[in-house]
Ligand SMILES: O=C(O)CCC(=O)C(=O)O
């Protein structure tokens with residue numbers, strides 16, 4: 348049997364067990380995140396979709412993009428989104444994450460939080476098109492931000508994880524079934540952050 352030397356990425360990995368799920372957190376998955384952050388911020392065709400919440404229209408409080416394998420679409424936040432082609436640096440990340448974790452993905456949602464006013468509310472990544480129990484891999488670049496989690500049905504958070512620049516958070520099955528997560532606003536924070544969540548749309552289940 349071959350014994351391969353573990354890279355620092357895995358030595359520092361933290362497993363966070365959750366009742367009905369679990370996380371793997373790799374704080375320094377990317378050694379030099381700043382150039383990648385700048386590159387994506389400048390080159391991704393960011394959009395700000397309009398959300399319909401109880402009949403009122405709101406601009407999404409962050410910028411988004413959706414990339415993936417050709418022809419793939421994914422329904423989230425009330426709209427169907429068609430995948431843009433993979434930017435080469437995001438495709439390379441997908442391949443590296445698949446190799447390192449054993450999970451493969453066919454699309455990614457990118458979120459650009461321009462400053463601390465931008466946010467994402469509580470939700471689960473549990474769309475039918477992701478199949479019953481998806482693994483979601485979340486890569487963070489730029490300003491560190493708090494990521495909150497709470498069991499479905501509870502009002503208050505029960506976990507807070509500070510997502511550092513260059514970190515990778517794996518939300519393991521069946522986390523999406525039992526937990527919600529959010530990225531709250533942090534008033535006064537001037538720096539931006541980009542998060543990429545890699546997902547696998549199960550084509551036969553696409554709605
Ligand atoms: O920005 C984050 O860390 C979370 C993003 C997220 O939950 C999502 O895209 O579904």
Ligand SMILES: [Fe+2]
Pocket residue numbers: 470471472528544
């Ligand atoms: Fe999410």
